[in-house]
Amino acid sequence: MGFLTGKTKPTTGVIAGARDGVSAESIARFLLPASECEFILNSLIEELQKDPWPVSADQRASRCTGAALSVAASLLGICVPGSGGRIMAFIGGPSTEGPGSIISKPLSDPIRSHKDLDKGSAPLYNKAVKFYEEIGSQLVHQGHVLDLFACALDQVGVAEMKVAVERTGGIVVLAESFGHSVFKDSLRRIFQSSDSDLGLSFNGIFEINCSKDVKIQGIIGPCTSLEKKGPLSSDTVVGQGNTSAWKMCGLDRKTSLCVVFDMAKKDAPDAIGQSQNNLFYFQFLTYYQHHDGQMRLRSTTISRRWVAGSGSVQVTGFDQEAAAAVMARLVSFKMEAEVDFDPVRWLDRALISLCSKFGDYQKEAPSSFSLSPRLSIFPQFIFNLRRSQFIQVFNNSPDETAYFRMMLNRENVANAVVMIQPSLISYSFQSGPEPVLLDVSAIAGDRILLLDSYFTVVIFHGITIAQWRKAGYQHQEGHEVFAQLLQAPQEEADSIIKERFPVPRQARFLLAKLNPSVTYDSDTPPPPGGDMIFTDDASFQVFMEHLQRLAVQ
Incomplete structure (x- = not known):
């Protein structure tokens, strides 16, 4: 060391x-x-x-x-x-x-x-x-x-x-x-790890074998190409490409890689299960040095089937959260690698194309547009990704942006989704802790909100709760329930901080992460005890209206 x-x-x-x-x-x-x-x-x-x-x-x-x-x-x-x-x-x-x-x-x-x-x-x-x-x-x-x-x-x-x-x-x-x-x-x-290895492994080599129907474009993540070029390598390079093997000097149980493939098979069958040729496979080999000096090999082999259909296209295997994490890594990589790249325009085009192909609608009828439940949350992920620190670098230094992207490129899907679309939990007298929409309308005078954006954890007290807390009601006899209400989000925040590395900071800002459904020029004022956002950014509702109109054209 x-x-x-x-x-x-x-x-x-x-x-x-x-x-x-x-x-x-x-x-x-x-x-x-x-x-x-x-x-x-x-x-x-x-x-x-x-x-x-x-x-x-x-x-x-x-x-x-x-x-x-x-x-x-x-x-x-x-x-x-x-x-x-x-x-x-x-x-x-x-x-x-x-x-x-x-x-x-x-x-x-x-x-x-x-x-x-x-x-x-x-x-x-x-x-x-x-x-x-x-x-x-x-x-x-x-x-x-x-x-x-x-x-x-x-x-x-x-x-x-x-x-x-x-x-x-x-x-x-x-x-x-x-x-x-x-x-x-x-x-x-x-x-403070309970193991002597600090949870860290060394000298890893990650190798991919796959059927000839697909080719490897590259990997976005904490690794380096070993330049083992062969028939599996695609001519299109994304991230660490032109190879089928990568060096991972340091890795742990949480290390996550994003592998980008290219379809080499253009004539996928029209039906499932027609022949064995309909199958294609991936084999992932991870060879690394354990903390006790042993070299270990872990092999994972999976198979999939080509799916194609006329009319309605099947989307049963679509993972919205994984897709959002992949899009975040791809757009971050393109922002660093391509000159004059417009990330918002690229994301919008990709989302419009997806909705146009997999949405259910009548042509030129935006009101008829709908998405399958397996796709319905994906536009919301893209909306929040467009507003995230990975895309909007204003008010962030180059060091901060580099830090955010490094963490995105190494964390798993669950943590990446929290970076893209923070979770918001509500605490109130009327109900227990419950998730609420990431919207400014979630703010209420008698409600406590806990925002987890991975890098920061925010506890926000409504105006009534803040006044009671300032008056010291939580220390008075007969207000034990109020004291418990104040303590519950703090305990949850402590548990989040305890499990995460690097340790997130406890910040004060909340409004910057919320959907601006109520702004200074909205027709409807905020509810009593609520708040508004002073911004010209489009709300998610306006974003979806534009998306539906463009998708059905």
């Missing part, structure tokens, strides 16, 4: 094991088993002091994060190549010195924004990305992982380091400071 700081000099590193060809004495100059240097390491951490070299008020501190990461990667590569290892980088500010720098020292030079990246006016960005790509390639070749803990009020370069972290399967934590609960609780959770 390697420890690294974002200061000019790296701290002592610790790692277990050695390799033939390098003497133990040579390795011991830099790396030692934790049991032999635990006291010294703890002493160094306890004795850390603020950098004594003064920094001018108009200058940024000197940091050579890129050089430190290069040294750490080279040390691991020389001492323990091919064996499981991690570099944990704790970055407290932007790199301003040496390779991988993202900004100059003078504070008069603003750090790059999304607008700067779009205009190409961030002179250090492309050079830094290329440098960290080389670091990532080196770590992948060695089988090592880069973890990133970015804790600063300003940006530290997560957008530039994203390629190295994601391709090695590393974890990333973003917080305002090293004293923030998000950082402290997340770091503590890594080392």
Whole structure:
């Protein structure tokens, strides 16, 4: 396990094991088993002091994060190549010195924004990305992982380091400071695992075998192509493509990959079960190093049938949540890979095409439009995806956007759906906890709302509840029910935070995530104790009206 700081000099590193060809004495100059240097390491951490070299008020501190990461990667590569290892980088500010720098020292030079990246006016960005790509390639070749803990009020370069972290399967934590609960609780959770392996595995190889009816376009997720090109590889590349095998330096039980396939079989049969040729299969092989040093192989084989029909098309196997997660990964990838890409327009076209093909309607009659229950929630997912932090980068820094997309690309479907469409639970005197629509109409004076958007957890008190809480009724005799009502959402929020990594932050905002069905120019005012949203964005109802009109044309 390697420890690294974002200061000019790296701290002592610790790692277990050695390799033939390098003497133990040579390795011991830099790396030692934790049991032999635990006291010294703890002493160094306890004795850390603020950098004594003064920094001018108009200058940024000197940091050579890129050089430190290069040294750490080279040390691991020389001492323990091919064996499981991690570099944990704790970055407290932007790199301003040496390779991988993202900004100059003078504070008069603003750090790059999304607008700067779009205009190409961030002179250090492309050079830094290329440098960290080389670091990532080196770590992948060695089988090592880069973890990133970015804790600063300003940006530290997560957008530039994203390629190295994601391709090695590393974890990333973003917080305002090293004293923030998000950082402290997340770091503590890594080392509080009941198992000695910290829940982490290493040196994985993921391989796909499939029938000739389909081809592999690529994978979007925490892995790197091994460039094993063959007849299974599609000419169209999405993500890590041109291969049927991928390297996963770091993986755990929750690691999720999005595999994109291309149909090579154009003449699917018109009926199910006509012949054995109607079947096609996938085989997924995961070969990885367990924490005890054993190499393990997990094989999963599934088969499916081609389905085609005249008239009504069957959609019995459509998974709306998985489709929403895939669309989110695809549109995020395209926003980073394609110049002048319009994500909202691309999503709208895809949704209109889907509804036009699978919807039930009479031509040129929007009121007749309806969707199968297996498709009915998908437009709502796309509506919220269009408004999510993955698409609307305004008011988010490049570092924050990179963090959001890295988490989306590694989490499973259930967590991805919460990122796209947050869950909203209502607590009131009239009923127990119940899910409600993600709409501004859910706000009421006598209701408490719990919003879970994966990255943040929000507890919102209605105006009446807030007044009673401010008056201290929950501490008075005879108001035990009110005290229990206040406690219930807090307990649920604590349970969500306890199970999630990185630890979500408890925020205050709620209205930004709700459907703006009641705005400042609505004909109907909000109900008593309710609220309205000051926005010009279209509501979900207006969105569906436009969708129905375009789908039936």
